[in-house]
Amino acid sequence: MSKTPVWKSIALSLTSDIAEGRYNTGDQLPTEAQLAAQHGVNRHTVRRALSDMAEQGLVHPRRGAGVFVAARPTDYPIGKRVRYHKSISASGKIPGKKILSLTTRVADDSEAEALQLTPGDTVHVYDGLSLADGQPIGLFQSVFPAERLPDILDALSDTQSVTRALQRCGVEDYTRVSTRLTARAATPTQALHLHLTEGAPVLFSVGVNADTTGIPVEYGRTVFAGERVTLTMNED
Amino acid sequence: MSKTPVWKSIALSLTSDIAEGRYNTGDQLPTEAQLAAQHGVNRHTVRRALSDMAEQGLVHPRRGAGVFVAARPTDYPIGKRVRYHKSISASGKIPGKKILSLTTRVADDSEAEALQLTPGDTVHVYDGLSLADGQPIGLFQSVFPAERLPDILDALSDTQSVTRALQRCGVEDYTRVSTRLTARAATPTQALHLHLTEGAPVLFSVGVNADTTGIPVEYGRTVFAGERVTLTMNED
DNA sequence: TTATACTATACAACTAGACAAATATTACAC
DNA sequence: GTGTAATATTTGTCTAGTTGTATAGTATAA
Incomplete structure (x- = not known):
């Protein structure tokens, strides 16, 4: 009965974290590995969530550096x-x-x-x-x-x-x-x-x-x- | 003329395997594909057996990872x-x-x-x-x-x-x-x-x-x- | 006819691991 | 201090494997 994919709920969770000001514009999010551990999930699943958020222009990743908050939803x-x-x-x-x-x-x-x-x-x-x-x-x-x-x-x-x-x-x-x-x-x-x-x-x-x-x-x-x-x- | 469905006998077989300690709590069972080959049936038939066992709380499937023997409450x-x-x-x-x-x-x-x-x-x-x-x-x-x-x-x-x-x-x-x-x-x-x-x-x-x-x-x-x-x- | 048990196939969602590429950090020579 | 090389960290990409779900088909018994 769980219609919502895991990556989507992770994306929502991160989005609301940004919306609530837990992460500000320009801040670096936890690394993909950390987020994966926090959510008890594989890194690829986190990447799926982040890529969704990146498409919406919420975050932008920089290879070797990290993922950064681009804007407020x-x-x-x-x-x-x-x-x-x-x-x-x-x-x-x-x-x-x-x-x-x-x-x-x-x-x-x-x-x-x-x-x-x-x-x-x-x-x-x-x-x-x-x-x-x-x-x-x-x-x-x-x-x-x-x-x-x-x-x-x-x-x-x-x-x-x-x-x-x-x-x-x-x-x-x-x-x-x-x-x-x-x-x-x-x-x-x-x-x-x-x-x-x-x-x-x-x-x-x-x-x-x-x-x-x-x-x-x-x-x-x-x-x-x-x-x-x-x-x-x-x-x- | 055995009236018992195939999936049920597979479930019983796996259940007794667990009961006899052939698989311990937390262990991963063979993959559905492997079990299907072992029993010479379709994967869906194995899935029917496993879903029955999951309902009884005996096993616990994780998508992408495998099926694991559940722990007692x-x-x-x-x-x-x-x-x-x-x-x-x-x-x-x-x-x-x-x-x-x-x-x-x-x-x-x-x-x-x-x-x-x-x-x-x-x-x-x-x-x-x-x-x-x-x-x-x-x-x-x-x-x-x-x-x-x-x-x-x-x-x-x-x-x-x-x-x-x-x-x-x-x-x-x-x-x-x-x-x-x-x-x-x-x-x-x-x-x-x-x-x-x-x-x-x-x-x-x-x-x-x-x-x-x-x-x-x-x-x-x-x-x-x-x-x-x-x-x-x-x-x- | 109709329901059931099972087969067959395909794809989606997620895990797992490995390696490459870009960046950040540290150590060291000068 | 400064510049450079070595090392570690982080994202990007690839391959492979596993469970979840949907659709269609077949044999059999009621």
Whole structure:
């Protein structure tokens, strides 16, 4: 899907550098070799970009000396509009949740490992959607050990809150043991739920919460709509 | 009557070659033409197999260069006191950094705010690439207050390490004050550096590090290759 | 008929390396 | 200091190889 040739994006980058005054008229640009290294590309690709700029009269090369800035571009590409993102706290206190399903089944391998269960143990699963101002921002799945928390599903359907449901099941307090994050492309199903186009960037988060004694009580996976969510971590 | 398509058996054959260690991560596979000749098929059939493997993240083609065996996703811990070099070595990979450019300029608004500077103050800027086993995993920009750390650029070009450069400039220790994360689509330039296709999901991270007295010393922005990086947050 | 799997060919885009030509820098004689 | 030769640096050019893409054709099974 990358229609723009590499050399063109390099030419654009250098052109905007000149336009922004990073290089002035008469200045020598970095050598072709340096530019190639900076952009992680072959020298010939840089030459292709420079020759394009030379044709436009922006730079003029001198063999043995270097490439020099000839003039300012009359018009240059301006940066794309910066989008404003809703800032969501990473602590999990997101206003508005919608229950998609509450089920009970056998734990799969990754769930068993995360919750320190033996294969074959059953788990309660909470699938849901996180909302902010009515807009979907996250699609999550919380997995709980059924033996430890037999009544968690009832508590969840009442409160819709993981924290309060756990409290009602005797887990006074819990802490986040681990969190892993990565960026992915939205699957069709995820795109549907999060009102995104297929392939849009999403934040994929996997985490485990444990009670005060260190025993895991929840294994959560969340897919955030990348364009609508910024996770903020404050260490204090 | 084997129903399995030819390209699939080729993909399986190559996959097992990789699994058996006949090709190691980072190795270049035989060229498409060679593989086509070896299997007695057309190059397009080989390409079909390779594109399937690329989708699974097993291999990573580079136009003009060849097809290379991809590395497993790298765990990248973030938290109060994480140091890139240590954390990557701990994951069994060889860490590296590549300096793209070292410059000095006036701070923009967001930088001034993050570093608690007054508008017009100058900053030193370190653009670079983070590597694990030679593969690019992150494209970063570190901004330092010039007045507080006048010699940081020399220290950086010597050590390539933010931690050691700061130490040499009198900052014995530092901690992460804040981190913000979101998912985005790779721009052409970012895709170029990180060896991704344009529009591939990337993790965008913005963070501030402060010294022991709480004064900001570094404002860092990083773009991680989503398919090669998992951020791990350890709460300690 | 229609879709599929594969073949065949051609060209574009990029990498890789080598060497030539022009220029800049340095060392040294005077 | 000045001029000159030697050396290093930088752009220009060439050849070759590799992946990406587009178009057209063929055999086969549903």
